[in-house]
Amino acid sequence: MTSATAATVRPDGDQDVPRVVLSARGLRRDFAGFVAVNNVDLDVHHGKIHALIGPNGAGKTTIFNLLTKFLQPTSGRIELLGTDISRTSPAKVARMGLVRSFQISAIFPHLSVLDNVRVALQRPSGLGFQFWRSLSVLDELTPRARELLGIVGLDDAANRLAGDLSYGRKRVLEIATTLALDPKVLLLDEPMAGMGHEDVGTISQIIRSLARDRAVLMVEHNLTVVADLCDWITVMQRGQVLAAGDYATVSQDERVRIAYMGTEHE
Numbered sequence: 001m002t003s004a005t006a007a008t009v010r011p012d013g014d015q016d017v018p019r020v021v022l023s024a025r026g027l028r029r030d031f032a033g034f035v036a037v038n039n040v041d042l043d044v045h046h047g048k049i050h051a052l053i054g055p056n057g058a059g060k061t062t063i064f065n066l067l068t069k070f071l072q073p074t075s076g077r078i079e080l081l082g083t084d085i086s087r088t089s090p091a092k093v094a095r096m097g098l099v100r101s102f103q104i105s106a107i108f109p110h111l112s113v114l115d116n117v118r119v120a121l122q123r124p125s126g127l128g129f130q131f132w133r134s135l136s137v138l139d140e141l142t143p144r145a146r147e148l149l150g151i152v153g154l155d156d157a158a159n160r161l162a163g164d165l166s167y168g169r170k171r172v173l174e175i176a177t178t179l180a181l182d183p184k185v186l187l188l189d190e191p192m193a194g195m196g197h198e199d200v201g202t203i204s205q206i207i208r209s210l211a212r213d214r215a216v217l218m219v220e221h222n223l224t225v226v227a228d229l230c231d232w233i234t235v236m237q238r239g240q241v242l243a244a245g246d247y248a249t250v251s252q253d254e255r256v257r258i259a260y261m262g263t264e265h266e
C-alpha cells in the first residue's frame with residue numbers, strides 16, 4: 001500500500017465507518033530548496049489512534065507543524081472537520097479543535113497540579129497564556145479541572161506542586177492541560193519518550209480512553225506501543241509516505257522493514 005488515502009476515504013453516514021476529521025492532500029514543505037515533506041496524503045479518523053512513524057529526519061515533526069499551522073505548506077491542502085485550513089492561523093486551528101500536546105515544558109512547576117489545569121482552562125486557544133483574571137473566575141473552573149484530573153488519574157495529586165510529580169505523571173498532567181481545550185483531534189508528539197514500562201502502560205490506557213470520542217494522531221518511536229495501541233500507521237521516509245495500514249500490514253511490508261523496522265518486529 002502506498003498511501004493512507006487508498007483505504008481510508010469512505011463515505012460519511014455509515015455508522016460502521018469511521019469519519020475522517022483531519023485530512024491532508026499533496027502536502028509539501030520546502031526549506032530553501034530541500035523538500036522535507038513531499039506529496040503527503042493523510043486521513044485521521046474520529047475514534048481512532050493513528051501513528052506517524054519513520055526514521056530520524058523522515059518529516060514527522062514537519063508534518064505536525066504543518067497540520068497545526070505553525071508552518072505554512074509550500075503546497076497542498078489540509079481539511080479539519082470538513083473545513084479547508086490550509087491558510088488558517090495556528091490560534092484559529094486550535095480553537096477549531098486541533099490541539100497539539102507539547103512536552104512537559106508546557107507545565108508550570110511552581111503551581112499545583114489543579115492550578116495548572118485551571119490555568120489551561122482559562123486559555124482561549126492553547127497558544128497564549130492568559131494569567132489569573134480573578135480568583136472567582138478560577139473557582140468556577142475548579143469542577144471541570146477536577147473532572148479532567150479524574151479522567152487522567154491525577155485526582156489524588158491535585159494539590160501537589162506540578163514540579164514534584166514524577167516524569168511520567170508530569171506528562172499525564174500535560175495531557176490533562178491539553179484536554180482543557182476540548183480537542184476534536186489530539187496530536188501527541190512522542191508521548192512515551194523517556195517513560196518507564198509502568199508509565200507506558202498508564203499513558204497507553206489514557207490515550208485509548210481519550211480516543212473514544214476524538215481522533216488521536218501521534219508520533220511514536222516505540223514500535224511495541226505502536227503495535228499495541230494504534231489502529232492505523234503511516235510510515236514516513238525522506239519526507240514521503242512509504243506505507244500505510246494497520247500494524248500487521250506495514251510490519252510485513254518489505255520496504256518498511258528495510259527502511260525502518262529491521263527484522264526485530266516481524
Ligand SMILES: Nc1ncnc2c1ncn2[C@@H]1O[C@H](COP(=O)(O)OP(=O)(O)OP(=O)(O)O)[C@@H](O)[C@H]1O
Binds near residue numbers: 036056
Ligand atoms: N526549519 C528547517 N529548516 C531546514 N530544514 C529543516 C527545518 N525543519 C526540518 N528540516 C529538515 O527536514 C527534514 C525532516 O525533519 P523533521 O524534524 O520533520 O523529521 P522527523 O521525522 O521529525 O525527525 P526526528 O524523528 O529526528 O524528530 C530533516 O532533514 C530536517 O533537517
